[in-house]
Amino acid sequence: MSEQDGAPKNGARTGMRRWVKLLLAASLALNLAVIGLAAGAALRHAGQKKNWHRPPDVGAMIFRELDRDTRRQLRQEAGGPHGSYVQRRHAEAERVIAILRKDTFDAEALLAELRQQADARHDFHLKLQNAWVRKLAEMAPKERQDFADRVAERFARGAAKRP
Known part of the structure; x- marks a missing residue:
């Protein structure tokens, strides 16, 4: 490598590799977007009842269409050993904060934690989708049409009410 590539002439590496920095930046941007969505949802439901006029989220519609026992089971699974989804999310945030507070920044540890969190959310979404598709498969054609x-x-x- 040359000095242009960010490495000294003697071949010793300093700092993080460029792809790690890019991956970290992309992961951070994605997490900030998720936090922004969560904050927006919290603000939307805080205080006065707001009139947002938008179609419902497909995932929320899928979840609401499942029977109460299936929803309860999925929520319990999403909480994992923490007992609830909210407690799990708090524990995830605490692990990220602990990594960020260390004197020496460990990008690999942060990326591993973020990947684990993303995998857990993805697994939940797959379970939700599978339960919903199983429910739809049990419906008669007329029931599916009505649905x-x-x-x-x-x-x-939601679309008609949008400004």
Whole structure:
């Protein structure tokens, strides 16, 4: 490598590799987007009832269409050993903060933690989707048509109210 590449002439590496920095920046941007979405949702539901006029989230619609026992089981699984989804999210945040507070920044440890959190969310979404598709597979064609009409109506209602 040359000095242009960021490495000294003697071949000794200093700092993080460029791909690690890029991956860390992308991961941070994604997490900030998720935090922004969560903060937006919290603000939306705080205080006065706001009139946001947008179609419902597909994941939320899928979740609401499942029976109460399936939803409870999925919530318990999402909480893992922490007991609840909220407690799990707090524990995840505490682990990230602990990594950030160390004197020596460990990018690999942070990336591993963020990957683990993303994998847990992905696993939950897959379980949710599988449960929903199983429910749909059990429906008669007419039931599925009625369900599709309800979903279309929800989206149309939200879209029609948008400014």
